[in-house]
Structure formats: structure tokens, C-alpha cells
Amino acid sequence: MxxxxxxxxxxxxxxxxxxxxxxxxxxxxxxxxxxxxHVSILSKLILMMVLCTVVASVVIGGIAFQAGRSEMRDAVFSRLTEVRESQTRELTSQITDLRNSLIIYTHGVVARNALEAFTAGFDQLANAQITPAQSQTITDYYKNGFVKEVEQYSGTKLDSSAVLPTSNAQRYLQANYTAKRPLNLDDGDQYSIDLDNANDGSAWSAANAQYQDFFRQIVTRYEFQDALLIDGRGNVVYSAYKDVDLGTNVLDGPYAGSKLHSAYSKAMSSNTVDYVGFTDFEFYQPAEMQPTAWMVAPILKDGRAAGVLALQFPITKINRLMTFDKRWREVGMGDTGETVLGGPDELMRSDSRVFLENPQQYKTDVVNAGTPPDVADMAIRQGGTTLVQPMTSAATRNAQKGETGTIITQDYLGQDTLQAYAPVVIKDSDLHWSIVAKVDTSEAFARETSFTKTMVLVTTGIIFVVCLLAIYLAQIFVRPIRRLEAGAQRISAGDYNVAIPVDTRDEIGDLTQAFNEMGRSLTVKEDLLNQQRKENDELLRSLMPDSLAERFKQGEETIAFEHQNVTVIFADIIGLERLQAELAPDASLTLINELIRQIDAAAETLGMETVRTVRNGYLASCGLTVPRLDNVRRTVDFALECQQIVSRFNNETGNDLSLRAGIDTGTVSSGLLGRPSVVYDMWGSVVNLAHQIKDGSPQPGIYVTSGVHDVLQETMRFEAAGTTLVEGQAQPIWRLSERR
The missing domain is CATH 1.20.5 (Single alpha-helices involved in coiled-coils or other helix-helix interfaces)
Structure with a gap:
């Protein structure tokens, strides 16, 4: 053989x-x-299971990895886009509010009268006497103060004779006001803004004593750097801070080269109703070369521009917004995220985060990235990167073209960054700004790197474990598994009456017996589970809004929202405690439940959202989860309906209950509090103030804040009900009397 x-x-x-x-x-x-x-079925089964597991793990892991990475990248870009849009809205809203305020001031009689008074007083100073001592005071102020400040920030020598006042009126005003300021910059500014009268007996000083407080309020409240009145000839006849541009001429004076020149000319020649010009930032010499923009509006007399009111707009207002008041981490920008404004000259219009956190690190990074060292030195000397630091990238170029989008590119620090860019559109202005929200890719993709390592380790571990299990389980289940498979197929088809014979008393036999038991109880358990899920969902929705309930079911532990334009009502039913004391517990509970049921029904009808009911107190809101334009009116209507409900309750039961409610409107926060017991609650200054005015009002009635009163004063009658202290300031309280 x-x-x-x-x-x-x-x-x-x-x-x-x-x-x-x-x-x-x-x-x-x-x-x-x-x-x-010649290979056994057992070996084939093991080989098949191992190969299937490996292929499935690789495919599923690859799909999960791609999906997870794409999701994380989309999330980062979405976050940057949200920040960019939020900053853009806030910037345009801030400028719009300031424009509207300037329109109101220039249309008012005070600004017009002030311009006439200061112009007349300025003209009278043409022949005013100036002593040699006053002349020397002016020279000393420029030489020892102003010129040194400008040279310190600009880094260049300045000819003091070129900027010394020349006209008699200019020299007189600066001798009596500007030159008297202390040489310390901050002290000098405060001295000049507080000075109402130099007591020189001139008509100009009389006008200043009359109108200085008006313009001081505008400057300080809106944080402007200065407010100028410029007559029809271009003379700066008034300055709130009495700086070196007081008395100069914006058309042919020493600072005629500034953007104020063109802004003044446009305002004087504009035929547009409610015109307000807004210039780009520039290094303004009278402001010691600090970046300055101008908001300029004409002051009309008999339908023609008699002059302009020019508000000096400092870069600090822009920086506070764009840098989140230096709270980048608190707003979710991490360690490298920031938002920056850029101009058509590809220079920054706000300060760099790295510069604000570490100027020397900024200099090292930007120089390594290609920025000339003298530019970095100038930024450090200026105290900011505005109008100094270039920010040339594809993002800024695209934004200047009017495009909006996201991109991965290098930034001004030479780092690879994710950037979300867009143009900034300011109505009725010649500004061509762009905004960029960015974060380093190393930080943005840190989760992606960790996710990749985790996916590789998990996939490898799964393959290894499943290979071992396949070898072990194939030897055990090769014969009885087919019967279990047949039984499983019957159950999957809906036949739960499955009975597989138990031939052994080992683990397979127990599994078979358990399988049979599972088939018998599956229907009952499925029904019970469905019923339990339904009850749980109903319970959660009775305790919190649907959106929070869904997130809570997904396992989120920290859930909080901030809501804009929400009206909150805190109401007490006075007399409930006496009623509870007089009646038996079950009787008083029955009456109170009926009263609360009627109030809840009224809340549902008017679109109110009940937050909680505590003893005799009732907290509700309108516009919290469902935004409503008329949330203030609905809330007050709800309070009136509650009064009627209490009145009907008194008539029906013979009791003497009354309602006392406090209402405020504004921004509130809501979320889930507590662990493991969870309570849905609402908080914020609006909630606190509503509760405060409710508790602080001794008589029954509906009490509202000024915000509610201003919205409804044309349709409802209110009467003053005193004041309450809010952060140390007295705020008026109003009591609703009736509808108009």
C-alpha cells in the first residue's frame, strides 16, 4: 500500500x-x-467565527471611527460658527444701539442749544486776553505732557510747535481748561470731565457750566472717549474732556488728516434722515495715538446742519466684546480660542488673546510666524495689536470678499487653526470689517486623537476576546445551538410558545430551559415594560419640559438653559395658611387642590408654564420653552385671571383670600437641580426681583417692574407702589390698577 x-x-x-x-x-x-x-466542522466553525468577527470589527470600527471623527469635527466647526455669529450679532447690536442714542441726542433741543451757546462763546474769545503766564502754561503742558505721551506710544519724535494752538480762541480755551489738567493721563481725564466752570467769566465757561453735565453723562454712561461739538465752520467749539483738539479746526487744523475730517464733511452734507456716520479706527494723535473711531451725526437747525456732535469711540469697547472681557475659558473657547476683527488693510481691529495674556510670548510667536520685529515692538509699545498686527489668511481674504464659511489654515501666530469667518455688516457705514473665530487644531482635534487611540485599542481588544470566545463556545454549542437557533427564529417571527426539549442537565440544558421560560414570559414582560416606559415618560413630562425630559433620559447630568425675553410671575394666595389652620387637613387640601387646579387651567389656556407650586406660592413663566412675543401681556392677563379665580373661590366658599403677585421680564436660566432627586427650577435676577417685589409689597395686588410697566403702560393703568433696592440702586415698582 x-x-x-x-x-x-x-x-x-x-x-x-x-x-x-x-x-x-x-x-x-x-x-x-x-x-x-479533512478539517472538522468544529474547526471550520471556529475559523468562520474568527474571520467574521475580525472583518465585522474592522468594518464597524472603521465606520464608527469615520462617523465619530466627522461628528467631532463638525461639532468644533459648529461651535466656532456659533461663537462667530453670536459676536457678530452683539457687535452690530451694540453699534446700532449707540447710533440710535446719538440720533436721539442730536435731535433734541439740548444739543442744538448747546452748539449755539458754545459757538457764540467761542466767537467771543477771538479777542480775549491771554497773559504770558498762560501762554507758558500751554507750552509746558504740550512739551512735558502731551508730546511725551504721543512719542511714548508712537515711537517717533513730535514737533511740538506744529501742534501748539494758534488761534486766540483755541489758546484761551486750552489755557483755562486743557493746560490745567494734571500731567498724569488718568488724573487729567477725570479732572477735565469733572470741571464744569473755570470761573474766568467768559460766555463759553457759562455754557460749559450749563451743558457739561449733559455731555458728561453721554460720555461716561456709554463709555465714549470724548464728545465734541463742531460748528458749521469746522471749529471744535466744545470737548467734554477738554483735550488738545479743543478749539482746533477739523478742516485745516493740526489734526485735519484724521478720519474725523471726512466724517464731519459727510455729516454736514448728508441729506439722509437720522444720518449717523461711523468711521474705521485710526491712530488719533490727540488721544495719545490710541486707536480711535468716530460716530458723527449732524445737529439740525431749520432743516439744515448747523454743526455736528462727534463721539470718540475707543477700542476698549470693541476689545471687551471680542475678548469676552478676557474670559475665554469661561465661555468655552479653551486655551487657544479667540475671536478677532480685521479690516480691509488686513490689520487687526481688536487685540490678540496671546498678546493680552503674555505679550512676550506674543512677540516670540508672531516674529517666528513672519511678522517683522518692529511691528511686534510697536504692538507692545501701543499696548494692543489693533491697527498693528497683520492677520493675512485665506479666511480674512474670503471674508473681505463678502464670503462666510470655515477653513483650516495658519493664523498670524503660525499655528494651524480652525477658523470660522464672515464679513461684518454695519448699516449705513463704510466699514469693511471681517470677523474670525479660531482655535488651534491641536486643541480642537485633541478629542479626535484620543478617540482614534481608543477605537484602535477597543477594536483590537474585541477581536482578541472574540477569537478566544469563538474557540471556546464553538466546542460547547456546535450541536444544541441549531435547536436554539430554530427556537429563536420562531420567537423572532412572533411565536412565543416555543418549547425546546431539554436533553442535558448541564449549562446548555439550563440555557434551553431558560430559553423556554423566556418565550413564555416575553409577552408579559414586553407589555409590562411598555407600560412602565409610558408611566415613566408621563412622570418625567409632568416634572419638566419635554426637551429636558429627553436629555435626562439620555443620561445627561448637567442640563441648563439661558432664556431671553421671559416673563416671570411669583404669586402668593394670602389667607391660605389661616384656611389650613381652621379646616381639617382633608377638607383644606380639597379646597386648595381645587383652587390650584383652576389656576393651572388658566395657566394652560394663556400659554403659561408652571415651574412649581410651594405651599401658598405659585411660580410660573411665559416664553421660557415656547418663545412668545406677547409673553408680558399673557403673564399680566394670567395674574388678572388668578385674581378672578380667587374672587370666585371666595364667593363660592365664603372665604376671604387675596392674591399678591410680583412680575418681571428679562433673561432667566432654567435647568435640573439635585442628585439623585431631580427638581426642575428657574433662577436669575428676573426671578429674584419678581419674588422680591412680591414679598416687599404689604397689600394684595399685582406688582410689576419698570420693564413690564413700559411694555403695557399704553393698554393698562398702573400706579406707583414705591421702590425696591436692586444691587444698591432703587428701582420703581408699579401696581396694576385696571385696563385702559
């Missing part, structure tokens, strides 16, 4: 070598099939 087999094998090999290629291929396949035929 051995000799024959060897001979046959040798013959087969010889035939294989001499056969054509196609024949040899068929012979190879035949040999592989013969080889597999």
Missing part, C-alpha cells in the same frame, strides 16, 4: 507538472477542497 501510494503521488506530481496551466489550476482547487474536507 505504501509503495502504491508513493507511486500514485509521484505520478500525480508528474502529471501536474506536464499538464497545461488551466488543468493545473483546476487541480489546485480540487486539492484545496480535499484539504477542507
Amino acid at each position: 505504501t509503495e502504491v501510494s508513493a507511486h500514485e503521488a509521484a505520478q500525480t506530481v508528474a502529471e501536474h507538472e506536464s499538464a497545461p496551466v488551466a488543468s493545473r489550476t483546476r487541480l489546485d482547487r480540487f486539492r484545496r477542497r480535499r484539504l477542507l474536507a
